[in-house]
Each structure stands twice: as C-alpha cells, then as structure tokens.
Amino acid sequence: MTRKKQPEVVIGGVSIAPGERTVVEIPVAPMYTHDDLSISVQVIRGKLPGPTLFISAAIHGDEINGVEIIRRLLQHKALKNVRGTILAIPIVNVYGFLHHTRYLPDGRDLNRSFPGSAKGSLTGRVAHTFHKEIVRKSTHGIDLHTGSRHRSNFPQIRADLDNPVSLAMTEAFGVPLALDAKLRDGSLRETAEEAGVPVILYEAGEALRFEELYIRAGLKGIINVMRCIGMLSQSQRRKTPAPPVISYQTSWLRAPESGVLRTLVPLGAKVSAGQVIAMVADPLGSSEVPMTAPSDGIVIGRTNLPLVYEGDAAFHIALYGPDVSEVEKEVEQFQEELQPDTYLSADTDVSNAPII
Numbered sequence: 001m002t003r004k005k006q007p008e009v010v011i012g013g014v015s016i017a018p019g020e021r022t023v024v025e026i027p028v029a030p031m032y033t034h035d036d037l038s039i040s041v042q043v044i045r046g047k048l049p050g051p052t053l054f055i056s057a058a059i060h061g062d063e064i065n066g067v068e069i070i071r072r073l074l075q076h077k078a079l080k081n082v083r084g085t086i087l088a089i090p091i092v093n094v095y096g097f098l099h100h101t102r103y104l105p106d107g108r109d110l111n112r113s114f115p116g117s118a119k120g121s122l123t124g125r126v127a128h129t130f131h132k133e134i135v136r137k138s139t140h141g142i143d144l145h146t147g148s149r150h151r152s153n154f155p156q157i158r159a160d161l162d163n164p165v166s167l168a169m170t171e172a173f174g175v176p177l178a179l180d181a182k183l184r185d186g187s188l189r190e191t192a193e194e195a196g197v198p199v200i201l202y203e204a205g206e207a208l209r210f211e212e213l214y215i216r217a218g219l220k221g222i223i224n225v226m227r228c229i230g231m232l233s234q235s236q237r238r239k240t241p242a243p244p245v246i247s248y249q250t251s252w253l254r255a256p257e258s259g260v261l262r263t264l265v266p267l268g269a270k271v272s273a274g275q276v277i278a279m280v281a282d283p284l285g286s287s288e289v290p291m292t293a294p295s296d297g298i299v300i301g302r303t304n305l306p307l308v309y310e311g312d313a314a315f316h317i318a319l320y321g322p323d324v325s326e327v328e329k330e331v332e333q334f335q336e337e338l339q340p341d342t343y344l345s346a347d348t349d350v351s352n353a354p355i356i
Helices: 065-073 077-081 094-098 122-133 164-173 188-194 212-228 321-338
Strands: 009-011 014-016 021-028 037-045 048-057 083-089 140-145 151-159 177-180 199-205 245-247 250-254 259-263 276-281 288-292 297-303 313-319
Touching (some): 021 122, 048 212, 065 083, 065 140, 140 164, 140 212, 177 321, 297 321
Parallel strands (some): 048 083
Antiparallel strands (some): 009 014, 037 083, 250 313, 259 276, 297 313
16 A cells, blocks of 8 residues: 655745755844844654644744744654654844844734735744745644733643644643633734634743743643644653633733732732732831732733833733632643752853753
8 A cells, every 4th residue: 555645745836845954034024224034944754644743833933932932843753753744943033133122124023914924024924934835734723822022921822722723732741821812903813713724822931021831831732732732642641631720811910000910819819809919008108008909810921010100901811710620720730740849050061952
C-alpha cells in the first residue's frame, strides 16, 4: 500500500518538504530609512501528515512573554515526532518589538487591522502579509499575549467557545480560567475564524516582562493542544488537565477618585461581592476611599501602578457566581504545580531552562 503524498507547503515563496525544518524570512514593508524588515517563521514539517498549527507572539510588540514561550517550544524534544506542520512566529510586530511599543510606527494596533490590505497603511500591509502567508495556510492557531504596560493578566484562555474545536483546544490547554470572548472586529481571531481556522488566545503576564510561571504554563499548554489535535501522541505518563472553569462575563473596577492605590488582593484571588480589595488614598493622608468587588469572582487582571486617576481601570474581575470556590481551588493547584522551585541568578544559563 503506497503512502498518500503530503500536500506541498509553501511559506513566503519557500517550499518546505516533509521532515524538513527551516526558517523562512517573509518581507514586510521596509522602513523609511530603506532598511528591510521581515517576519521570521520557523517551519517544522513532520514526516507524517497532520494539522498545520501557527503559534504567534508579539502581535503587540511589547508583549514578549510569548517570545520566550516559542523559543522554548522550538527546543522541545517532542517536536522530533510531530505530525503535520508547525508555523512558529515569535515576533509578528517586528517594528513594535524593536522599539518596545505595542503599536506599529503609523500608530495603529495590528490586532485591530486584520485582514489588512496589500495597498493599505503600514499596519494594514503587515496584517495582510500575515493573513495570506500564515493564517490561510493553517488549520489551527494559538496567539500569545500579555497585559499592557503596567498591567498584569492572570493566565487565561480567550476564545469563541461556541466553536467546538476552539472549545476542545481551550479545555486541553490546561489553565484554570477561560473567557468566552466573542470575536472583535479586525482581530486576528476574527479573520482566522472567517477563514475556517479556529484560534485560541493565551493571556498571561505584563508587557516587557518575562514571568517564569506564566511561560511554563504557556509552553505546557501548547504541547497539550498539539496532543489534542493529533500533532503529538498522547502521553501515557501525564494526567489529562482539568478543564477550565468558563466565565461568560467580566467586569472592570475603576478608581473612584485620583490618588495612591494600595492593592489588597493578588492576581488570581477569589473575591466576594462587597469585599474591599483596594484603597485609594490622598498622598497627604487626609482621606482614603475603599474599592469593593462588584460581585463574586476571580481577579484576572490588575494595574501594577500605585498611582491612579479617577476612572482608571484598576481591576479586571471574571464573574463566576456559585462556581467561584471551584475556580479558587483550580487556581491554587495551578500555581503550586508550575511555581519555579528556584529563581534564576544573573549568571544562570537559561538557554535550556526547564521544560514541563
């Protein structure tokens, strides 16, 4: 019996054969200094057919946790036995990454500019290139993000959970929290799902920071998803991750007045309706105003700045109602399992940091 011939994979004009691993440079619009820039894609093709999974990071150029997640993924020994094709793009927004900024030089948000246009703005052209060369050649996607500057997100998956494939990927990833996040206009998830490519978004950490626990969780989650969709064999030694508790509604808690913010609860904390979770004080000490949780839930995002203006978003709370105690247990177990045993010193070689 003859083996079925695998379809050709061409990325950026480069053909990649089964069993081959290579880096493809996809040109994007040059800078006005005439310096050429490109999006680097590491393509890994298994010898056996299977899904094509893209894994992207730094769509917002200052959200760099995902860059390290992908670096570690590309060193993972399990990839030697992968089925199908991996398209790993650690830095999508090369311009923003170089300048430590969320946006591109024209001031636009790449994740609100898809599918873009070959004749549009700089951001639109980058979006068009990524959509044409990566999204439309994939069957599944994982997009890695963090909170913005001075704002941290607790590890969570955001996906359109009405899509059964996205739901299965979300459940397989292995973080305790998930948000049923509907598609946003111009987002990568929207344009991908319109092309028939289910995408989940992993949110964890803060911009311009590497956070070890969240990196470990992201790496482990991607491997779990690859097993779920048939790119890797199921491990006999690993237990199936508990499915996340899903929130269908979130709430932002905003500063009641300007002042110095004193936070009383950590990320991932269970909060109860009416609980005081922060205080906003006058710098002179003459007044102090409490901030209270609007309902039962889990803190999935918060500002790290101790200075706030009235109306600033200080906390992001996922609402869970009677399920909140179950979520609290899952969060505690997640942190215990992935918390590093030791902290890396300045002279530690992290090129082969522990992979879970």
